[in-house]
Amino acid sequence: MSKYLPIMLDVQGRRVVIIGGGAVAERKAAPLLEAGAELVIVSPALSGTLSAVAAEGRLKWISRIYAPGDLQGAILVYAASSDRAVNEAVAGEARMLGLPVNVASHAEAGSFITPGILRRGRLTVAVSTSGAGPSAAAEITSQIAGLLGGEYEPYLDFLHELRTEIKRLEPSPEVRARLLRKLGKLDVLNEMRQGTFIPWTSEVIESWIACNRGE
Numbered sequence: 001m002s003k004y005l006p007i008m009l010d011v012q013g014r015r016v017v018i019i020g021g022g023a024v025a026e027r028k029a030a031p032l033l034e035a036g037a038e039l040v041i042v043s044p045a046l047s048g049t050l051s052a053v054a055a056e057g058r059l060k061w062i063s064r065i066y067a068p069g070d071l072q073g074a075i076l077v078y079a080a081s082s083d084r085a086v087n088e089a090v091a092g093e094a095r096m097l098g099l100p101v102n103v104a105s106h107a108e109a110g111s112f113i114t115p116g117i118l119r120r121g122r123l124t125v126a127v128s129t130s131g132a133g134p135s136a137a138a139e140i141t142s143q144i145a146g147l148l149g150g151e152y153e154p155y156l157d158f159l160h161e162l163r164t165e166i167k168r169l170e171p172s173p174e175v176r177a178r179l180l181r182k183l184g185k186l187d188v189l190n191e192m193r194q195g196t197f198i199p200w201t202s203e204v205i206e207s208w209i210a211c212n213r214g215e
């Protein structure tokens with residue numbers, strides 16, 4: 001069994017190529033577009049949703065079958081055509097170029113697989129069964145969605161703001177590390193859940209930093 005490594009990849013403005021434009025390509029495209037990838041789809045046909053996205057100029061559609069050379073300039077590749085042999089040829093070209101490739105028809109021909117994804121603002125949860133059961137991955141993802149409410153979005157925005165301020169205002173690495181550890185122990189998430197959270201002004205942030213610099 002492959003033991004896959006989960007990573008968070010920044011694809012903003014980077015070219016990602018999907019071969020095939022059907023239902024699976026559509027599912028793989030959604031998180032790529034959300035993450036700001038420069039998406040290129042090579043396929044003789046495109047699903048309705050993908051056509052609409054192409055018409056808005058949010059992806060580039062190359063309207064023909066795959067040809068070697070289509071992966072030039074990409075950082076990531078998805079072989080999602082309905083033709084197994086074509087997907088294998090795509091995986092071969094990707095391997096030659098040293099590019100990570102996902103193969104929708106038979107995962108073992110590729111080098112990465114796609115998890116179920118759940119987002120709450122800056123929080124991302126990715127769920128994988130290591131390929132054992134894609135439907136189970138979808139089901140587990142929706143169970144976790146029920147556990148993690150909308151409060152995580154403002155909570156993580158708050159943590160981000162405080163972390164940025166601590167890094168800006170506190171020159172000592174030891175004190176900064178202590179403040180950042182204390183940040184994780186604040187009860188703000190519960191306050192947000194209960195609707196009792198009062199947003200911190202810059203004065204409150206500065207005084208919290210001043211009061212918590214010590215041991």
Ligand SMILES: C[C@@]1(CC(=O)O)C2=NC(=C\c3[nH]c(c(CCC(=O)O)c3CC(=O)O)Cc3[nH]c(c(CC(=O)O)c3CCC(=O)O)/C=C3\N/C(=C\2)[C@@H](CCC(=O)O)[C@]3(C)CC(=O)O)/[C@H]1CCC(=O)O
Nearest residue numbers: 105106107113114115116128129130131133134135137138
């Ligand atoms: C999670 C999710 C993400 C996504 O695709 O975006 C995802 N598959 C999803 C849905 C889904 N997949 C399939 C159906 C039809 C019902 C069924 O057959 O079960 C449905 C629809 C459904 O269940 O709703 C069939 C299927 N899937 C794969 C194969 C081929 C094979 O096994 O090799 C076949 C058979 C094809 C055939 O027979 O022709 C392969 C993979 N699918 C994966 C991910 C990777 C492993 C993830 C893990 O670690 O578990 C992996 C290995 C590779 C990859 O695609 O990256 C997404 C749910 C997202 C969500 O809704 O939240």
Ligand SMILES: NC(=O)c1ccc[n+]([C@@H]2O[C@H](COP(=O)([O-])OP(=O)(O)OC[C@H]3O[C@@H](n4cnc5c(N)ncnc54)[C@H](O)[C@@H]3O)[C@@H](O)[C@H]2O)c1
Nearest residue numbers: 020021022023024025043044045065066081082086104105
């Ligand atoms: N990994 C997964 O999550 C998953 C889920 C379901 C199905 N599948 C598998 O993924 C594949 C695609 O499924 P789908 O539902 O999107 O099929 P689909 O028929 O909806 O789409 C296939 C697409 O591939 C395109 N295509 C065909 N030949 C091509 C070529 N030579 N070059 C470029 N594009 C080409 C078609 O025009 C079409 O747009 C199937 O092999 C299926 O077994 C994978």
